[in-house]
Amino acid sequence: MQKIITLQTTKKQGLYDITGEIADLVKTSGVVTGIVSIYARGSTCSIMIQENWDESVQNDVICLLNKIVPHGVWEHDKQDNNGDSHLKSGIVGVSQTVPISDSRPGLSTWQNIFFCEFDGPRERREVVVTIIEDK
Amino acid sequence: MQKIITLQTTKKQGLYDITGEIADLVKTSGVVTGIVSIYARGSTCSIMIQENWDESVQNDVICLLNKIVPHGVWEHDKQDNNGDSHLKSGIVGVSQTVPISDSRPGLSTWQNIFFCEFDGPRERREVVVTIIEDK
Amino acid sequence: MQKIITLQTTKKQGLYDITGEIADLVKTSGVVTGIVSIYARGSTCSIMIQENWDESVQNDVICLLNKIVPHGVWEHDKQDNNGDSHLKSGIVGVSQTVPISDSRPGLSTWQNIFFCEFDGPRERREVVVTIIEDK
Numbered sequence: 171m172q173k174i175i176t177l178q179t180t181k182k183q184g185l186y187d188i189t190g191e192i193a194d195l196v197k198t199s200g201v202v203t204g205i206v207s208i209y210a211r212g213s214t215c216s217i218m219i220q221e222n223w224d225e226s227v228q229n230d231v232i233c234l235l236n237k238i239v240p241h242g243v244w245e246h247d248k249q250d251n252n253g254d255s256h257l258k259s260g261i262v263g264v265s266q267t268v269p270i271s272d273s274r275p276g277l278s279t280w281q282n283i284f285f286c287e288f289d290g291p292r293e294r295r296e297v298v299v300t301i302i303e304d305k
Numbered sequence: 306m307q308k309i310i311t312l313q314t315t316k317k318q319g320l321y322d323i324t325g326e327i328a329d330l331v332k333t334s335g336v337v338t339g340i341v342s343i344y345a346r347g348s349t350c351s352i353m354i355q356e357n358w359d360e361s362v363q364n365d366v367i368c369l370l371n372k373i374v375p376h377g378v379w380e381h382d383k384q385d386n387n388g389d390s391h392l393k394s395g396i397v398g399v400s401q402t403v404p405i406s407d408s409r410p411g412l413s414t415w416q417n418i419f420f421c422e423f424d425g426p427r428e429r430r431e432v433v434v435t436i437i438e439d440k
Numbered sequence: 441m442q443k444i445i446t447l448q449t450t451k452k453q454g455l456y457d458i459t460g461e462i463a464d465l466v467k468t469s470g471v472v473t474g475i476v477s478i479y480a481r482g483s484t485c486s487i488m489i490q491e492n493w494d495e496s497v498q499n500d501v502i503c504l505l506n507k508i509v510p511h512g513v514w515e516h517d518k519q520d521n522n523g524d525s526h527l528k529s530g531i532v533g534v535s536q537t538v539p540i541s542d543s544r545p546g547l548s549t550w551q552n553i554f555f556c557e558f559d560g561p562r563e564r565r566e567v568v569v570t571i572i573e574d575k
Binding site for chain 2: 203204205218219220221223224226227229230231233234238261262263266267268269270271276277278280281302303304305
């Protein structure tokens with residue numbers, strides 16, 4: 171089964187929790203054991219598995235990436251002024267694969283699935299969710 | 306086929322080679338061609354494919370991550386004092402997908418599969434291994 | 441279906457667009473919906489999904505990684521003088537999973553699939569492409 175999740179982002183940068191929507195799709199698929207592939211369709215965003223106790227780690231992720239990849243010093247900035255957004259996307263990566271166990275994403279207690287926006291706000295972002303049964 | 310590998314970590318930070326256990330599971334599954342998804346169930350650890358000639362690259366990985374992500378300067382530190390462990394996990398990533406070729410993980414000569422501990426020592430860490438046949 | 445793409449790299453470091461070859465393999469496989477796993481067989485190279493409008497982002501990727509991971513300061517350099525190449529590979533990662541939609545890689549308009557060379561030039565680099573149908 172493959173479905174596209176859409177979301178609107180409201181800030182220049184931020185993490186958005188999409189765990190609930192992924193879990194719903196896994197349940198709907200009927201797959202008990204397998205994998206779910208989560209893919210961000212954009213070159214200025216990412217998917218990250220991260221803690222969701224509160225917003226502190228999410229804020230720290232953006233803070234760290236801004237420190238590693240400063241704004242405004244890249245060759246690509248002459249075109250779109252968003253070179254840093256592309257580089258953050260490339261370092262974190264646009265795809266994550268999560269196991270399916272007992273008809274649910276096999277996350278640990280503190281792991282949630284986040285869409286990372288690095289060049290928002292955007293009216294519509296797309297995440298492709300593909301569910302595969304094991305053999 | 307899906308199985309959970311468990312391991313004990315003995316240091317605050319370090320890489321642990323799990324290639325042999327993954328290869329055994331691939332052999333047991335009977336899958337000749339496909340993929341094996343390797344997933345770390347924790348938000349302060351990662352999976353990395355890396356060289357295993359000796360321990361030098363493994364030491365360098367920890368050294369680099371400590372340099373990029375210093376300890377003790379994050380918002381999350383007020384809670385658990387392990388903000389850097391979460392950030393290292395997010396940058397490296399908790400999942401890797403390796404091809405299966407001829408009933409074995411399709412690694413190159415120098416590639417091995419490592420569990421990365423960023424917040425140890427831990428009595429029990431879990432890695433979910435899911436094997437999928439191609440079509 | 442599983443196939444190995446080979447390529448020759450001509451520079452010490454650089455990104456090489458392999459989107460066309462991946463798309464051809466997906467079409468040949470006959471799979472309409474699923475995933476394609478792309479895996480670099482080497483511990484001094486990576487796979488990255490990134491923008492391909494022109495070469496600026498590709499140049500920026502190499503520039504950023506050289507800044508984060510300087511050359512010549514690693515324990516592994518005593519052996520091969522390429523510690524930085526291994527570390528760049530580990531940070532970016534050797535595998536990416538892309539959805540297949542309508543018999544094509546489900547990339548967004550500006551996303552292409554790149555092989556990243558961090559220790560070239562090399563006569564022959566191998567990328568394992570595995571195609572899996574969804575259920």
